[in-house]
Amino acid sequence: xxxxxxxxxxxxxxxxxxxxxxxxxxxxxxxxxxxxxxxxxxxxxxxxxxxxxxxxxxxxxxxxxxxxxxxxxxxxxxxxxxxxxxxxxxxxxxxxxxxxxxxxxxxxxxxxxxxxxxxxxxxxxxxxxxxxxxxxxxxxxxxxxxxxxxxxxxxxxxxxxxxxxxxxxxxxxxxxxxxxxxxxxxxxxxxxxxxxxxxxxxxxxxxxxxxxxxxxxxxxxxxxxxxxxxxxxxxxxxxxxxxxxxxxx
Amino acid sequence: xxxxxxxxxxxxxxxxxxxxxxxxxxxxxxxxxxxxxxxxxxxxxxxxxxxxxxxxxxxxxxxxxxxxxxxxxxxxxxxxxxxxxxxxxxxxxxxxxxxxxxxxxxxxxxxxxxxxxxxxxxxxxxxxxxxxxxxxxxxxxxxxxxxxxxxxxxxxxxxxxxxxxxxxxxxxxxxxxxxxxxxxxxxxxxxxxxxxxxxxxxxxxxxxxxxxxxxxxxxxxxxxxxxxxxxxxxxxxxxxxxxxxxxxxxxxxxxxxxxxxxxxxxxxxxxxxxxxxxxxxxxxxxxxxxxxxxxxxxxxxxxxxxxxxxxxxxxxxxxxxxxxxxxxxxxxxxxxxxxxxxxxxxxxxxxxxxxxxxxxxxxxxxxxxxxxxxxxxxxxxxxxxxxxxxxxxxxxxxxxxxxxxxxxxxxxxxxxxxxxxxxxxxxxxxxxxxxxxxxxxxxxxxxxxxxxxxxxxxxxxxxxxxxxxxxxxxxxxxxxxxxxxxxxxxxxxxxxxxxxxxxxxxxxxxxxxxxxx
Numbered sequence: 104x105x106x107x108x109x110x111x112x113x114x115x116x117x118x119x120x121x122x123x124x125x126x127x128x129x130x131x132x133x134x135x136x137x138x139x140x141x142x143x144x145x146x147x148x149x150x151x152x153x154x155x156x157x158x159x160x161x162x163x164x165x166x167x168x169x170x171x172x173x174x175x176x177x178x179x180x181x182x183x184x185x186x187x188x189x190x191x192x193x194x195x196x197x198x199x200x201x202x203x204x205x206x207x208x209x210x211x212x213x214x215x216x217x218x219x220x221x222x223x224x225x226x227x228x229x230x231x232x233x234x235x236x237x238x239x240x241x242x243x244x245x246x247x248x249x250x251x252x253x254x255x256x257x258x259x260x261x262x263x264x265x266x267x268x269x270x271x272x273x274x275x276x277x278x279x280x281x282x283x284x285x286x287x288x289x290x291x292x293x294x295x296x297x298x299x300x301x302x303x304x305x306x307x308x309x310x311x312x313x314x315x316x317x318x319x320x321x322x323x324x325x326x327x328x329x330x331x332x333x334x335x336x337x338x339x340x341x342x343x344x345x346x347x348x349x350x351x352x
Numbered sequence: 353x354x355x356x357x358x359x360x361x362x363x364x365x366x367x368x369x370x371x372x373x374x375x376x377x378x379x380x381x382x383x384x385x386x387x388x389x390x391x392x393x394x395x396x397x398x399x400x401x402x403x404x405x406x407x408x409x410x411x412x413x414x415x416x417x418x419x420x421x422x423x424x425x426x427x428x429x430x431x432x433x434x435x436x437x438x439x440x441x442x443x444x445x446x447x448x449x450x451x452x453x454x455x456x457x458x459x460x461x462x463x464x465x466x467x468x469x470x471x472x473x474x475x476x477x478x479x480x481x482x483x484x485x486x487x488x489x490x491x492x493x494x495x496x497x498x499x500x501x502x503x504x505x506x507x508x509x510x511x512x513x514x515x516x517x518x519x520x521x522x523x524x525x526x527x528x529x530x531x532x533x534x535x536x537x538x539x540x541x542x543x544x545x546x547x548x549x550x551x552x553x554x555x556x557x558x559x560x561x562x563x564x565x566x567x568x569x570x571x572x573x574x575x576x577x578x579x580x581x582x583x584x585x586x587x588x589x590x591x592x593x594x595x596x597x598x599x600x601x602x603x604x605x606x607x608x609x610x611x612x613x614x615x616x617x618x619x620x621x622x623x624x625x626x627x628x629x630x631x632x633x634x635x636x637x638x639x640x641x642x643x644x645x646x647x648x649x650x651x652x653x654x655x656x657x658x659x660x661x662x663x664x665x666x667x668x669x670x671x672x673x674x675x676x677x678x679x680x681x682x683x684x685x686x687x688x689x690x691x692x693x694x695x696x697x698x699x700x701x702x703x704x705x706x707x708x709x710x711x712x713x714x715x716x717x718x719x720x721x722x723x724x725x726x727x728x729x730x731x732x733x734x735x736x737x738x739x740x741x742x743x744x745x746x747x748x749x750x751x752x753x754x755x756x757x758x759x760x761x762x763x764x765x766x767x768x769x770x771x772x773x774x775x776x777x778x779x780x781x782x783x784x785x786x787x788x789x790x791x792x793x794x795x796x797x798x799x800x801x802x803x804x805x806x807x808x809x810x811x812x813x814x815x816x817x818x819x820x821x822x823x824x825x826x827x828x829x830x831x832x833x834x835x836x837x838x839x840x841x842x843x844x845x846x847x848x849x850x851x852x853x854x855x856x857x858x859x860x861x862x863x864x865x866x867x868x869x
Contacts, residue, residue, distance in 0.1 A: 130767065163525060226653060281536060283510055
């Protein structure tokens, strides 16, 4: 069987072209009975779903019910109109990055990193910066051409920027793991605004990272790059190398 | 249960190295005290409350530090002021905050009078804690003990009142233990915040009020389902003993309470942490609070196969520190984790070997088994499957506490339905494999036995090396988790004080006597 997919009208695909089928799972403060089920069905209807198949529901205590449903959406998307910002510099190994910096920058690059404000989870910044790195990729400390300063957890943005000024850092690297109530957005915005008002933004590379951070979001917040889940030290190091080389031109 | 073939002499050898490591630090525990230890003593005297953001125990201890009088212990100065000014302990704190009186310039009321005051106050608080302990034991007996593995679920909304709703729902679904996740920012606060938390990020603060609110809710929810529900929080960071004291008073049942976690993963000074954990664990022992240790952290950034021995070594060191504080084995929730890369062939055999080794070394401990997190990618379906494997290994190796994995790990703090599905997963697997483990004997020279023995051997070599160097030097050289910490670095060193000849800590003395340590 062959069929032609129209990239200007893409819909979810279950088992038939453009059937629009989607899996849905949610819980609500409704009783686990016919009335609650109808409430869930109407909710999906209101969102705009058709062919709603409420296949499972269960009382999960305290007056809440969990639902699993399949439903069809009428909405389609035009793939050809979507342009996403991505990091498109190639990823090099540690040795290649060091060699590249030696040739194109010709000096050590100073990187100051921290897990800022209330966030105490250093696992991300440590994986990128510390000597041992993560999953067989060494951290920036191990590179010949990086002077990596990891300030650790719960660093107030004021302290981070004081350090940036003190060592005249080329690169600022921040990690945000906790995202409850969008605290990461608030913290990242606070840093960039303060850096701008203190005249520390221009001429420096600002990078953020964390499991819920995308490059797109980072650009929107005023950073040069954002690294999300699955990023390694090699991704960050290569990006910095190319960015610095560009600046030295 | 499936049995490993492990040479008992090897286990003894590993233990004796761990004991040497811990024994060589007795000088620290006998000669030093810390700011939070002294604040804890004040809490036992009944001092509570805050002026603005500053808790009154902090106001008093900071005052004594500034007068260079803390070396005698805070208890003496407060009791003396009570005698001289004829006011209560709480009033001493309040007067200090409002009138700026100088506790150290008052004339001495005499040792006998001071001791009598301290005896009366501490006896009263200790009696309250014993009562809480008896209530727990009585209720537990009434309902017929705790499930094994016990279902451990977290609530982490950041608002204690939302946490209550979620905890109640979890209990009605089958949870045995509720852990209230603590705000990440608390570990480095050198004071315990006061009052209820309604806006927290990544959890709520460990405060006495939050403890009270959740305790009440769980007692109520437990009575409905005919179970005693265990409440967990974190006695870690810069206020370990204070949090334990508050937990003892409000009847918490489990405390995350690792001997070395703060040093390695929060960069808290090693002398400070080792002092604090000693008293913190003693309070837990006295209150019948089960402690849990954080060995899973060794595997979150290191390879779970290569570094498996660090888990074993840390368990053995944690055990010895716990023994020193009077914690019994049935209250030692030593930790380990299911964190091996699922793409590795025979990963399940490795996990089984590691889980059996923990069980073989600590047969009488309610070992705490942590779920997969490192390879939880956001693919909720795959993570749900990993959690089923994790539950299976736990059931057939008879672990004590099962920290339920969430399929939404690495996405968000658990939603209501995530928790309900996690419980459904565990209940199915536990029931399906209830007596499964008892049906099998392992090949004596098979992969699993060989692997467990290899990890034990590696742990012995590691512990021998650390014992040789001493724990401080080993930490300086990055022997633990590849993290280097110096003896005089890290946070909280300013809160470590040498005891003077006339130092007196009425709480510790009474507890040591009763615990027989």
